[in-house]
Amino acid sequence: MGVSCGSHLRETCHRASDRCSRLFPCLSDPARRSVLSLKVALVMLHLVFAGVLFLFDHDLIEKTKKEPWYTAIYVSLFVATLVQYFVTSGTSPGYVLDAQKAVDERDALARRLLLASKQPASSQNGSVLITVDGRNHHRGNATAWTKLVMDLYPPGASIRNLTCPYCNVIQPPRAKHCHDCDKCVLQFDHHCVWLGTCIGQGNHCRFWWYICEETALCLWTSILYISYLKSNISKAWWVDIIMILLLAALSISLIFLLLLLLFHSYLVMTNQTTYELVRRRRIVYLRGIPERVYPFNQGVCRNLYLFCFARSGMYRMEPLPTAEELEEKSKPYTCGDVLSCRCC
Known part of the structure; x- marks a missing residue:
């Protein structure tokens, strides 16, 4: 009697669970x-x-x-x-796959517009103009995303080392694959358990x-x-x-x-992230940079502006600074720099 009652109760619970799963996927x-x-x-x-x-x-x-x-x-x-x-x-933290899709769609649209306008010089080599952080990048026959990302790294960077083995997508600087979300995130900070999403x-x-x-x-x-x-x-x-x-x-x-x-x-x-600060020595492109140098720092005012107001281009990607820019950032502040608001 008790066994049949218990099995009947379990079946009722399973049916209720299946019904809830159908109503709430x-x-x-x-x-x-x-x-x-x-x-x-x-x-x-x-x-x-x-x-x-x-x-x-x-x-x-x-x-x-x-x-x-x-x-x-x-x-x-x-x-x-x-x-x-x-x-x-x-809110989406900014997934790399979405950014790649947006760049490829924009590149395809630009190609169609160039063909429609019948510009021989541009239609011969199929070049498209894409702007990232104020830089104009001419795209050749390779995919727009590949050339866009590779221009953000120093010359000689290997595509194989920059490709995510899980998403099979080329990661721009500051991006990382989140194993909880199973996606690559732009400017990855951390995965927040309480929010149930990545912070990017x-x-x-x-x-x-x-x-x-x-x-x-x-x-x-x-x-x-x-x-x-x-x-x-x-x-x-x-x-x-x-x-x-x-x-x-x-x-x-x-x-x-x-x-x-x-x-x-x-x-x-x-202009740092939690991941960059905690795992700096494990990030390939940050290993050779001194600890007190923040490669993406553009001054307090500029950093605050980009953080708070530059939301029109959600898929904003920052190129790695050149050797000259890193040398300039590594110089200690002087009284003249403070008066000229170099730190800002």
């Missing part, structure tokens, strides 16, 4: 289920920390009635943080803003918890224990978020 993939579970857990943590505060802090409720703008700003920051989280997790050229700016908003929300919530404990520390001991435990978790989270925000701010101002 994302649940059929274990990796997607894991990412979805993490997102649900993160949202629930936010709701618990804020909900417990409004549940026990009667002074905050009275203050909300007298000064609704204060709570309205807090709730707006709370909602904006969650919205920024989902926007960042849903396409969403690094949004990731920084998410960290900033999360840090502000965590700091504000901690202040509200401390205010409650100061005025209600002896009213109900079991409530105080819950609030103290939650405040300890908030404090740990706040320290982590502050360090993460400062770290990524440093990366932005020096």
Whole structure:
């Protein structure tokens, strides 16, 4: 009797699981289920920390009635943080395959326009003009992506050494294959487990803003918890224990978020990525460059502009600097350089 009941229960569970998989295809993939579970857990943590505060802090409720703008700003920051989280997790980090497709399509369109305009000089050799970081590159008979990427490296670079063995695509500088996403990512920074996606050229700016908003929300919530404990520390001991435990978790989270925000701010101002900083000696084209030289650094102001505002060309690729440019970057700053804003 028990065996038949157990088998019937298992069959019912299997049927329910199959029905859920058909209704929600994302649940059929274990990796997607894991990412979805993490997102649900993160949202629930936010709701618990804020909900417990409004549940026990009667002074905050009275203050909300007298000064609704204060709570309205807090709730707006709370909602904006969650919205920024989902926007960042849903934004493409900039996959190399997508960039290659865009370059090849643009090259094919340019070829068709040249043939339609009947320009003999261009139609004979089939050259196309493609701009990358202000440089004009003439394309010959090879594919547009191959020539575009090879022009970003020093002369003599081997295509075989630059080809990803997993995607079978030629990687431009600063790109790396992510084994979690199983794709090559432009300007790869790291794979964020909480977001369920890579952080790269396409969403690094949004990731920084998410960290900033999360840090502000965590700091504000901690202040509200401390205010409650100061005025209600002896009213109900079991409530105080819950609030103290939650405040300890908030404090740990706040320290982590502050360090993460400062770290990524440093990366932005020096135009680096986490991967380049941590694995510098393993990256072939960075091995011969001194540790204190940042090859892609263009000054603080220019770096911030490219990071925040240069989003029109998502597939922006930076060439490796020449030997002269590296020598110039390796020179120490003098008082004249500071006055002339060379560092900016």
